[in-house]
Amino acid sequence: MAIEKxxxxxxxxxxxEEHSVLGGLGGAMAEVLCEMDLPVRFRRIxxxxxxxxxxxxxxxxxxxxxxxxxxxAHTIRTIYLESHETSFxx
Numbered sequence: 786m787a788i789e790k791x792x793x794x795x796x797x798x799x800x801x802e803e804h805s806v807l808g809g810l811g812g813a814m815a816e817v818l819c820e821m822d823l824p825v826r827f828r829r830i831x832x833x834x835x836x837x838x839x840x841x842x843x844x845x846x847x848x849x850x851x852x853x854x855x856x857x858a859h860t861i862r863t864i865y866l867e868s869h870e871t872s873f874x875x
Contacts, residue, residue, distance in 0.1 A: 788817055792825040797868045799861060802831035803852060826868045830860060 788875050793797055798818060800811040811829035832850050839849050849855045851860060 797826045806831040807834045
């Protein structure tokens with residue numbers, strides 16, 4: 786399975802969604818990874834599960850919620866570096 790291969794090869798799976806982090810791809814991926822019982826770090830990036838207090842265009846809202854390209858790159862880089870600073874002890 787591609788997910789299992791990616792998990793073993795990278796040790797880190799990140800999903801990015803332009804909607805709530807609850808459910809969707811991230812939720813499905815979490816279920817699959819849990820059932821595989823692999824030593825892999827997993828993070829979901831997306832919107833918080835709450836009503837927004839912000840109004841604006843798609844580009845503006847992406848930036849507010851950390852989904853703009855520069856903010857995503859920074860977040861993913863940070864997650865990657867953090868995941869390589871620590872190791873799993875099974």
